[in-house]
Amino acid sequence: MRQLTYLALLAGCLLGTLPLELVLRVGVYARWRRLLAALAPGLVLGVAWDLYAVRQGHWRFDHRYLTGLDVAGLPAEEVLFFVVIPTCAILTLEAVGRRRPGWPIGDEPAEPVPGEPEGAGR
Amino acid sequence: MTYTWLVAGALLGAAACDLVLLRTRLLRRRAFWVSYAILFGFQLLVNGVLTGLRVVQYDPATILGLRLAYAPVEDLGFGFALILLTLSCWVALGRRAAGMPARGSAAGPGRAGPGWPAPPPTPPAGRPPSPGSTPSDG
Numbered sequence: 001m002r003q004l005t006y007l008a009l010l011a012g013c014l015l016g017t018l019p020l021e022l023v024l025r026v027g028v029y030a031r032w033r034r035l036l037a038a039l040a041p042g043l044v045l046g047v048a049w050d051l052y053a054v055r056q057g058h059w060r061f062d063h064r065y066l067t068g069l070d071v072a073g074l075p076a077e078e079v080l081f082f083v084v085i086p087t088c089a090i091l092t093l094e095a096v097g098r099r100r101p102g103w104p105i106g107d108e109p110a111e112p113v114p115g116e117p118e119g120a121g122r
Numbered sequence: 123m124t125y126t127w128l129v130a131g132a133l134l135g136a137a138a139c140d141l142v143l144l145r146t147r148l149l150r151r152r153a154f155w156v157s158y159a160i161l162f163g164f165q166l167l168v169n170g171v172l173t174g175l176r177v178v179q180y181d182p183a184t185i186l187g188l189r190l191a192y193a194p195v196e197d198l199g200f201g202f203a204l205i206l207l208t209l210s211c212w213v214a215l216g217r218r219a220a221g222m223p224a225r226g227s228a229a230g231p232g233r234a235g236p237g238w239p240a241p242p243p244t245p246p247a248g249r250p251p252s253p254g255s256t257p258s259d260g
Contacts (some may be wrong), residue, residue: 006177009168014163034219038212042204049128058125058184063176085201086208088164093157093209101152106146107216 005065006077010084017091026094028087039086048096050074125184129196132203139207144214148206158205166200169193 028035050071066120069076091095097105098110140148148154167241170191172178 002158005175006172010170013164029170034212034215037215038208041211045207046204049132053128055123056184057126057181059180060179061180062175062177065175073180081205085168086204087163089157089205089208090212092160093153093212096157096160097237100153100156103151103156105151105153106213107220109220 002064003067004028006075007067010077010080013084013088017088020091020095024095025099026091026098028094029062032112035090038090039083043082045078047072047074047079050078050082075110123184123186125180125194125196126186129199129203133199138204140210140230144210146210146213146217148209148213154206154209157209158202161205162198165198169197169201173197173239178219185241 020088021029054061061078063075066075066077071079075104096097133139137149140146170193173180173189173194174192179193188195190198
């Protein structure tokens with residue numbers, strides 16, 4: 001069971017944020033193409049950094065807590081980290097945006113005119 | 123200290139992406155900081171478990187040694203940069219899908235790329251995003 005520790009932690013993050021999609025209906029998974037595109041830069045840069053850091057000895061993993069599956073030279077869990085955590089972040093931002101329509105996140109059709117102060121009128 | 127300097131660079135890079143490159147300006151938005159405050163709690167929890175159980179172990183020479191809930195402060199910076207970069211990309215992509223000008227210019231609606239849905243017709247101005255509304259770009 002110990003080998004599932006890291007994987008279970010990531011699964012918990014996804015399960016914990018799932019109500020945002022299913023109950024609050026933020027529609028992040030529904031917009032999966034945009035989601036995948038938004039995740040790509042962090043995934044690529046994060047994996048590259050991680051590979052470099054492991055090679056340089058900045059950090060290392062205790063393999064007793066890992067499934068043993070490797071992806072791109074890293075533990076699969078570590079690669080999944082760069083998918084799961086950013087996904088939770090997007091779900092959270094969208095949830096806050098839904099609950100507080102007065103707090104724009106910047107992709108609303110009625111964006112304030114460029115040049116205007118960001119918080120004007122609030 | 124090496125990890126410390128890399129994190130400082132990543133923070134600068136993510137901020138530059140948000141403020142200059144994509145001009146999503148999340149760092150100036152309340153919704154971003156409230157979201158990050160929520161995420162921060164879970165970040166401490168996840169980092170705390172990973173470092174507390176020593177699933178991930180750090181070379182003391184590469185970090186300052188300052189820790190918060192077991193995790194090196196560098197990890198919090200790493201997480202912040204990752205979150206800011208991703209959210210900036212998410213918002214920029216949504217702005218494009220909504221047919222808004224990219225980079226804040228007056229160049230007209232964003233171009234729909236291959237495999238990307240065409241921008242929907244412009245909805246009436248001032249319509250606030252409401253719970254239960256159909257996502258327009260997925």
